Amino acid sequence: MNIILLGPPGAGKGTQAQRLVERHGMRQLSTGDMLRAAVKAGTPVGLRAKAVMERGELVSDEIVSALIGEELDSMGADTGAIFDGYPRTEAQAASLDGILSARGRTLDHVIELDVNEDALVERITGRFTCANCGKGYHDKFEQPRIPGTCDKCGSTEFKRRPDDNEETVRTRMAEYRAKTAPILPIYEARGIVSRVNGMAELDHVTAAIEKVLEG
Ligand code: AMP
Numbered sequence: 135m136n137i138i139l140l141g142p143p144g145a146g147k148g149t150q151a152q153r154l155v156e157r158h159g160m161r162q163l164s165t166g167d168m169l170r171a172a173v174k175a176g177t178p179v180g181l182r183a184k185a186v187m188e189r190g191e192l193v194s195d196e197i198v199s200a201l202i203g204e205e206l207d208s209m210g211a212d213t214g215a216i217f218d219g220y221p222r223t224e225a226q227a228a229s230l231d232g233i234l235s236a237r238g239r240t241l242d243h244v245i246e247l248d249v250n251e252d253a254l255v256e257r258i259t260g261r262f263t264c265a266n267c268g269k270g271y272h273d274k275f276e277q278p279r280i281p282g283t284c285d286k287c288g289s290t291e292f293k294r295r296p297d298d299n300e301e302t303v304r305t306r307m308a309e310y311r312a313k314t315a316p317i318l319p320i321y322e323a324r325g326i327v328s329r330v331n332g333m334a335e336l337d338h339v340t341a342a343i344e345k346v347l348e349g
Contacts, residue, residue, distance in 0.1 A: 135160065135214035135347065136240065136242055136243070137156075137214070137215070137242055137347070138217040138221070138241065138243070138321075139216060139245055139247065140187065140244055140246045140247070140317075141246060141247030141248070142249060142251065142254060142306075142310040143254065143258060143303060143306045143307065144249070144254035144257040144261075144303070145254070146247055146332050147218045147337060148218055148219075150168075150340060150343055151164065151216045151229060152268075152269070154214070154340075154343070157344075158214065158215035159214075160216050161209050161213050162216050163200055163206070163216065163217050163218065163220065164218040165193075165218075165219050165220040165222075166219045167268075167269075168198075169193060169197075169198070169201070170295070173187065176225055181201075182194075182197065183197065188297060188302070189302065189305060190301075190304070190305030191221065191305060191318075192313060195223055195226050197230065198220055199226055199229040199230070202217070202229075206233065207237075207344045211237070219228070221317060222309075222310075222313060223313045223314065223317070224316060224320070227317045227320050227321075237313060238288065239323075242326065243326055243327075243328060244321040244327045245329075245330055246318065246327060246329045246330065247330055247339070248329050248330065248333075249332040250333055251307060254303070254307070255300055255303055256274070259298055259299065260272045260273035260274050260275070261273075261294070261295075263293060264284040264286065264289050264291070264292055265292055265293045266289035266291060267286050267287040269287070271292070275336075282288045326328055328346040330343055
């Protein structure tokens with residue numbers, strides 16, 4: 135199974151992808167996570183991407199498509215892929231078709247998380263993750279059960295993304311509207327798009343996604 139989670143920043147793609155990984159042993163392929171790791175490690179890709187990401191603009195199509203290809207090659211052929219934050223442009227959507235077919239994979243579902251954009255700034259500016267295992271939390275919507283301690287791994291270190299500030303979020307939304315939303319019709323024409331209400335409670339969103347995967 136190969137699926138794309140599509141939606142603006144803060145729609146819940148990463149959270150839902152993590153849940154699918156836990157339940158189904160699929161792999162989350164998040165170009166945002168890959169780029170942040172590259173920035174942290176100071177690789178040539180990271181050095182090129184850092185300032186672009188801080189502004190909330192899109193990194194070049196070649197860079198992200200190369201990252202996706204490498205990641206798929208590191209996976210077992212039977213492991214399902216959840217694309218989170220990729221593709222983000224029409225060029226990337228075209229690249230993904232080639233990347234998948236070269237590996238004998240096909241795209242099964244594109245799940246669009248439908249959200250009210252007004253709520254997204256609050257979602258994004260309140261979110262943080264465990265610095266050790268990456269589990270996501272939120273100041274208002276999902277605090278760790280024991281304050282200051284990760285539910286999943288027990289770490290007491292957390293981090294926030296530098297681009298999760300209001301000004302950068304606005305640019306990221308504009309990029310989504312201008313460049314990413316237009317790729318939906320490509321997949322609609324193939325009849326593989328399902329729309330899920332991303333404003334519902336996390337468990338309900340997960341259940342709605344599971345239903346799509348079963349159907
Ligand atoms: P994300 O974690 O998906 O919100 O991505 C964070 C940032 O990484 C974005 O604002 C972009 O600067 C960059 N990025 C992530 N994925 C892509 C992509 N598929 N294409 C271009 N830039 C990306």
